[in-house]
Amino acid sequence: MAEEKRRKEGAQNVHSGFSNPVARDDDLDPPPDNHWDEPPVYELVESGNRASTTVVAQDDGRAAISLLTAKGLSIPTPSQQKPYTIPNISNSKSPRLNVVVQIVGSRGDVQPFLALGRELQSAGHRVRIATHDVFRDFVTQAGFEFFPIGGDPSSLMAYMVKNPGIIPNFETLMSGEISKKRKIVYRMLEGCWRSCIEPDPENNIPFVAEAIIANPPSFAHVHCAQALGVPLHLMFTMPWSPTRAFPHPLANIVRTHADPMTTNYLSYGLVELMTWQGLASVVNEWRRKSLSLDPVPILTGPSITEALQIPFTYCWSPAFVPKPQDWGNHIDVCGFFFREEPSYAPDDELYYFLRSGPPPVYIGFGSIVMDDAERMTAILLAAVRACGVRAIISRGWSKLGNGQQDPNVLFLGDCPHEWLFKHVSCVVHHGGAGTTACGLLNARPTTIVPFFGDQAFWGQMIAAARAGPSPIHHKSLNENNLAEAIRYCLTPEAVNAAVKISQKMKADNGVRAASCSFHSHLPVDTLRCDLLPDEPAVWLYAKSKKRKPLKLSDKAAFILTENKKIEAKHFKLYQPKPITIENQRWDPVSAGSSVLLGVLFDFTVGFSQVFTGPARGFRSKEDGGGKKEAAVTFGNGFGKMVGVLPKATLVDFPLAITEGLHHLPRLYGDEVRNHGQVKDWKSGGVVAGKTFVYGFVDGLSGAVMQPYEGAKEGSWAGFGKGLGKGVMGLVTGPGAGMFGLFAYPFLGMYKSISASSLSPTEKKILLARQVYGSYMARQREYAAQDKGQEWYDATQDLVLEAFERRAKPD
Template sequence: MAGDKAGEDNDRHAGLEPFHSDSYDHGTWDNDLDLSPEIDWEKPPVYELVGSGNKMSTTVVAQGDLLTSEKLPTPIPSQLQQKPYTIPNISNSKSPCLNIVIQIVGSRGDVQPFLALGCELQVAGHRVRVATHDIFREFVTESGLEFFPIGGDPSSLMAYMVKNPGIIPKFETIMSGEISQKRKMVYRMLEGCWRSCIEPDSETNVPFVAEVIIANPPSFAHVHCAQALGIPLHLMFTMPWSPTRAFPHPLANIERTDADLRTTNYLSYGLVEMMTWQGLSDIINGWRRKSLSLDPVPMTMGPLIAETLQIPFTYCWSPAFVAKPQDWGNYIDVCGFFFRGEPTYTPDDELDNFLRSGPPPVYIGFGSIVMDDAENMTAILLGAVRACGVRAIISRGWSKLGTGQQDPNILFLGDCPHEWLFKHVSCVVHHGGAGTTACGLLNGRPTTIVPFFGDQAFWGQMIAAARAGPHPIHHRSLNKKNLAEAIQYCLTPEAVNAAADISRKMKAENGVRAAAHSFYSNLPVDAMQCDLLPDEPAVWLYTKSKSKKPLKLSDKAAFILAEHKKIDPKHFKLYQPKPITIENLRWDPVSASTSVLLGVMFNFTVGFSEVFTSPAKAFQSKERGGGGKEAAITFGKGFAKMVGVLPKATLVDFPLALTEGLHHMPRLYGEEVRNHGQVKDWKSGGVVAGKTFGYGFVDGISGTIIKPYKGAKEGGWAGFGKGLGKGVMGLVTGPGAGMFGLFAYPFLGMYKSMAPSASLSPTQRKILLARQVYGSYMARQREYSAQEEGERWDEGTSTLVLEAFERKKANQG
């Protein structure tokens, strides 16, 4: 009868009972912050130590091979390629008002652009929650946006990045144990990002459930939270993160090789993603299992999720300054810098008197950068300013520059909005944060970049290419002489005119508005709208009969129908407007089948070891009673794990790996392949098998004629040869995938049909509870509002919903 009890429990939770925001057991949920015991926090990164004694350093294993060939499988998006994740809003339908959570990891400069975007979305009627580090609470709330803390210490992150500016930490960092601390911080931030999607406001206790996620890539939780909730995701960032041949990944720091420069640029993105995933995969997958009840991300998919799914991406820089690369797909937009409205600011007497007492000063500041030797940096800055014979304003920043220093021509300044200050200076010298760079250029100020890490050197190179400043000077190479020369160049007519030209072009743009348009145009609006109230987001699915089309309902529509007893709430299910499926990415049959064999051997070995080790541990444990019983249970589990992998590997995994490896193999040489759909059950398994078989033979045979012809038309005899090679390869891969697919896909469908799906996972129960709490809260708010106005609750809306519901019933017969 346990199954009956579970079914009753699911039906009860699927209803719209009057939950209250205080229904949350915050104490229980807080226990989720416990770090997963399955994760080895001391696990060293996959790097190779080079040198000896005090000259030890770290490097990437096999880095040379990766940079001199195209072995790294990073998909190249085509301008015309279909978007597997994004369903563009072709009809230009107006988006319903949504709960939007913006997840940001980084410094103040990373947070600030999203405040401007959040205000733009809020004006359009959306509820916007900014989820970021606790230290930015006041910064966010002063903008009129909702704040949610995700943990993490940005000053610690900045100090770490200054010491380890690339993706490979230094030997001293590894030996100090700092890697373990940062890995734990990442886990807590992942958990904080997930809580920001479903927990009430920490101060007002107002419920919240995210209906869309906007995030910057370093928040890492974004795609996984979106998968758990089945909601749209949109990535936005201030630095290049999508593979392109136009310029390298800002974090790669790759020395030039004999390989083609454009190829090296392109491969650098895959290298950074691969190294990042190697360092965080166990943390992310452990968190996915524990907090999201999701399967681990396959190793082949981990570094390439965003590109493979083609998640919409908006870059927050001026296309007039750095144009969109030609090899970026149509799901990627470059919209312009995000500028907030200029804050009201009145300078204090000291700053006002300094600005009035002489010619416009040079601005120097490094913002959130935390330096090891602020005293030495101060001495360099003072020496360069005096050598140039100019006045200067030096921002103290997080490093507290200028402590104890006094000079009548130099003002050491605390917080002051750049939007106001940069109008009153001659040129700017800073670390190259995207926001500070944008503000300087918008005001037409020549710029010198002193990069520390990340995208800062990239912005310095772009400024130098535009002749609006000198080449960037890395902070470790900075001295009085080269800084003085850089400042002097910034004061030349050439630099002033170049900066003014960029400023004119930027002032013609509206990055925030363009980004909002990019966001709306990539929303699957039709899938998100309630079938009865199109202005409301659909969050419930009413599925009383399998023969009838399910009804997408908003909280309001569902409440009205349930209140008037038109539908039974037990038939409600959570609706996912944008489900995400993360599957193994196959590139060729050899590597695909090999990875399956290795996985089977690993699982078999783990099970085999548990057959012996787990019972022994059970007998040795003094804390447990009945060691014999515990030993028998653990023996059974180990034996089941050892033997259980073989049937699935033989009937499903291995044939599927061969099929998909053959099917996707043409992608290795730049060809696109057909998408035959997903296998969800035995029925769809047969459909996909039929399509793979039919198209495999048709495309394989026709390709031997079409591909040589197209190749000859585009490249003469050389193109004919390439086309012939592709055609012959397709004659092998297409029919081969079709033959194996006749066996693989039906078995995969049967396996998925037999997989248990009736009961809700712990995460699904949390989402359901959060959704019910939010719906109940919104119903009470509408009722209170109507009572204050002396009117019957939502009478007009109720009539509209009931009439629309009756029409739907009539149309469905």
């Protein structure tokens, strides 16, 4: 008790920089000038001489994809993954980190991460779970810090049932719910960011994230990681990485002339593109306002995590769905995350029902919220009676079975599936990954009634394994097809298939494997403090340009400054895993046109705001704030109109042409040189020089060597192909070099100017680190009181001796 009291007192004493740590929705209101009623993208159409692609939103929530090509034409997809070297392949011990786990979804989405969090805690990390407010007790009772990110999952689930998948229906569009949901997304993005840098809402203990684990629907993950410069690791229960093995779970392939594997691969990019189209403006507004980051280009957004090769762990059993061969080393399939089986004693009603007859069928839809629960209850009861079986029906969030009574049916409240599924014959549910895993682990044949998301995918996988029938979409469910599905689940064929899967799954340890995956992808060497390897480096001490900068932890930095070995004014925030989001360039035409469209869009938005300002003022004049609002809107619009042109002319357009020419050879299979990143005016000149010199050198040498190499491989046909590549190289290489002489130095100057002072976000991070460092110093004083002054002095001596060794000249 005394230790807990001191922790809270220490937190209160140092916590002066954050006045309100609780992420209430009214604190997270999005800026008023965003276009919250912007309609979603219902259809994407891309046509050309070679192929025609159409992606249309369906009523069942998936994207119907038509991919038609000219006869005999194949669509190229990457033949292999980019090379990826696992940073910590030896799995050496990581320093103790503050890990924030960001989760958007239902209770079934949160629960697996509690099991993972327990494993991370045992490895010495501090774990914070950031999710919806309604799960506070669920998280804290499991022994974790909780941070609310906003968003009501029951409301989100009801919205998803009405508008499954990625596109809302017309009725929702007309009702004005689009604006409401886009604002909720904005608040959740903001909540996720606050979970990275703000103190614990309950006890004020400071926190700064040193690593992020997230599920993809949280959306904030890569942007928060970019702002902080810390490692990011994605974990999910449904396929999110492009593969030829199976299509995106939200894609419904209507027709295609391409081969199935190519279609599967392309479905991921098309679904991601539609998703990003609907969220791009919200995400970019949040990046600008809260993270002080540039907007993500429209063509770059859908493929950010894949292009950056963000480590990804999939939480399903490889015995059930093996890892596809075209997934690279940065992707792991580790097994389902199972928590320890909770202690549970059934009440008398459940106990006697289970003992009074043969094992019942379990039917439940968990956190799904349905419009017509009475109709669903009637279907379930009719199917159970038609099969002549007993059943346990979970009431769930839809409150199934209100007022219904049947001696062979028990309507049940909350009950752990880990215990209950041991006592049933088969299971019928919505197809959540956690419920699916629990049923299969207990060797229970399964019928999936999907509503949205990955649920249909799991139903298809179960059917492929013969452990259940094909999934029955909830809108198609009736007493006849449900009764038929239950009958199949009770056959020896289904039971034997489920038993085989269960036997293989019991050999997995998904939580431990996921923890190993997380640690193996951490850049441990860059994370460590140079003086205290068990502590994470958070400061960079660089007094002299002649010496290599020191990476220092909070503890080491405090001890050195306290002993007057170094001065705090020479500290800079350290980013162990910096992220650079680059615009994907493929050719000069599309690159230039994308810049032009972006400029026109920004100019048009600014132009419209110039004229909407007075209109808003007229509408608001009764409130007394009309003139001010009109002036602000007019100023914002005029600023956008004036500000967009100089940067586009001097930086964006020349850079697009340069990189489009530079990357053009990739379209016909050639590799291109990486000339490095432009971070400031100096590196801008270096990259410009390399692009110019190598552009001419590679262009001239390619004109000679490409025909020769082609002739060696394919005689005269190869010679002709090589000659064509060589001629193209004579244009693209020198062309990129010439444009680069202008583009890269201006880009460097632009970045130098923008980095000349700390951004508002960097100031917030700096404050958070200082508050956290002060808190940890106070905790070390308390520890010295408990462990003795000798322990405290030994730690200081260790740091000072290590610093003296580093300070000696070589």
